[in-house]
Amino acid sequence: MKAPLPPDESDRLKALHSFEILDTDPERQFDDVVQLASAVCGTPISLISLLDADRQWFKARVGTDDVETPIDQAICAHAILQEDFLEISDTTRDPATADNPLVTGEMHLRFYAGAVLRTSDGFPIGTLCVLDREPRELTPLQRDTLKVLARQVITQMELRQALRRAELMRREVDHRVKNSLQSVSALTRMQARYAVNQEVRVALDHVQRRIDTVAALHEQLYRAGKGGHVNLNEFTSNVWTLVGASAPTGVEMDIAVPQIEVEAATAAAIGVVMNEFASNAFKHAFPDGRRGAVSCRIDHDATSARMVLSDNGVGMKNKDGRASGLGLQVMEAAAQQLGGEFELDTGEGGTRIALRFDLAPEVETLHEEARLDGPADSAPA
Structure with a gap:
């Protein structure tokens, strides 16, 4: 029946x-x-x-x-x-x-x-x-x-x-965040293009790079899907490419970062330091069309990592190791966020900062160190 x-x-x-x-x-x-x-x-x-x-x-x-x-x-x-x-x-x-x-x-x-x-x-x-x-x-x-x-x-x-619905919601939120960041970046770029005052134009360019850095972090988080961890090599390479698009002619960008996973907050602070250091180098280290290079290196062991950012420019006028400019203060604040040690060394051979920070216990080394080398003016905008 x-x-x-x-x-x-x-x-x-x-x-x-x-x-x-x-x-x-x-x-x-x-x-x-x-x-x-x-x-x-x-x-x-x-x-x-x-x-x-x-x-x-x-x-x-x-x-x-x-x-x-x-x-x-x-x-x-x-x-x-x-x-x-x-x-x-x-x-x-x-x-x-x-x-x-x-x-x-x-x-x-x-x-x-x-x-x-x-x-x-x-x-x-x-x-x-x-x-x-x-x-x-x-x-x-x-x-x-x-x-x-x-x-x-x-x-x-x-x-x-429930997990499937949460994933669909996450994708929708990610899509909207991505679109919003792109819109703000485009608007900032447009305002910088039409700005008459040079200082305003430089400030807007700086803001745009920060927005693009946040967008790069967001993209890594979206692609990773690993509970708030990102691939440090991919993220820093993207940031370095974005920053390098504003490098003066004749200034090369060089980066070597291991394939490890780090927490999103750690990656964000590292991105801020990279952005600020490179921006300061572009502005002050290579006057009168001087040629040179800006470099980023990160090494790590089982529990911690050390990032070294350097340029071979003219060095800072203030050589006492104290952060007097806004950019250096921002970098020191980012270092404090990481809970790490911040070192500054500057002179006629250029400027160098070193930042040591702890890694999460579950940090995973994915591959051998990967390198990205090339002139900044060849990087896509």
Whole structure:
């Protein structure tokens, strides 16, 4: 006998389809459940059965090669009309199953027990069921075990659904943040282009580089998807390229950074220091078209890293090692954010700063150190 439709069939099907699980590949965590259910209940067949409009589809199965059956053969369609459980000790004696082809045909099913898979919103979308070819009866412990395992199946499905929705929301937020940063950067660039005052133009260029640095960090976070960690080599290379687009003619940019993962806050502070140092070098270190180079090096051990930024320009007029300019103050503030030590050395051979900072315990060295070398005026804007 074909089971009647649940009174909320339309909403029930919407709930089922929202899990996006129908016709997916087998997965161990679900396969383990049916293996355990079959072992605990002593039955040759166990299924995670999901009831679609015209079929029952098996997410996991033991004891049968069938992946689905027509809905009019689904004993589980009778089970979902119950509150939480249906047991039929002898299917040949129950009116709901006596004429079922799975009972009268080659499958020769004689026993059925199913725990309803009910969502947190109350919709029955299927069952965790066990079947046998001999009449029998489950013990209270076996029934309770099936019910517990059924709740675990629903919990797993709903957790995946929540993670998928969270990922979709994250992507939407990332997309909007990216667009906003691009809009602000474009507006700043436009204002700098039409600014009459040279100091205003330089300030706007500086602001734009900072925005682009934040955008580069955001891009790394989006691509990484590792809980707030970014690849330091990729991030610093992007920052160096962005900063290098403003380098004077004849000033080369050089960088060597290991392939390690760092926290986003650490990467952001490093990006600020790189931006400020290079900007100061472009402005002060190479007067009158002087040629030179600006370099960034990062080395690390198991617990800490050391960044060295240097130029071979004319050096700062203030040689007492104190940060007198705004840029140096910003760099010192970033160093304090990292909880590291900040060193400054400047003279006729150029300016050099060194910054040591701790690495998170889970820092991962990905590959051997990668290098990016080349003239700044060849970098894309």
